[in-house]
Amino acid sequence: MQNSDAMALSAALLAAAGGLTQRIHEGVVARGFEGLRPAHGFAFARLAPDGATVTDLAAHLGMTKQAASQLVDELVRKGYAERRPHPADARARLVMLTESGWACTRAAEAAAADAVRAWVDVLGESEVRALGDRLLRIAPGGPVRPAW
Secondary structure (H helix, E strand, O other), X not given: OOHXXXXXXXXXXXXXXXXXXXXXXXXHHHOOOOOOOHHHHHHHHHHOOOOEOHHHHHHHHOOOHHHHHHHHHHHHHOOOXXXXXXXXXXXXXXXXXXXXXXXXXXXXXXXXXXXXXXXXXXXXXXXXXXXXXXXXXXXXXXXXXXXX
């Protein structure tokens, strides 16, 4: 692949990811969740399964512990998260989503489905499924982070 082709592909993937992030954010806001930024959604993605410590969240988001702590403070103030004692480490606190945080997460899932349906309208369902399969082959896991 030529350098110019690789740059064009990179730009297209970044534009698609940025557009998807923006559509999910707009969908969350349209569903009544205000005062959030897309970066909060990336934090919710790490907190949703079983909670996380601030240190875990910082590593997931690629930020300092101080910045992650400030982000958590903001989510707690807005009622989307709460700090609880860590069940395995008395020195640590576990950050968990509240019911409002879970409701926001469900709104983000619905917004993501709406955004992907728009891709289906353009490419067709089989092409979108194939795209998903191919992307999972080259990016199988790891933290999903905002582009700072």
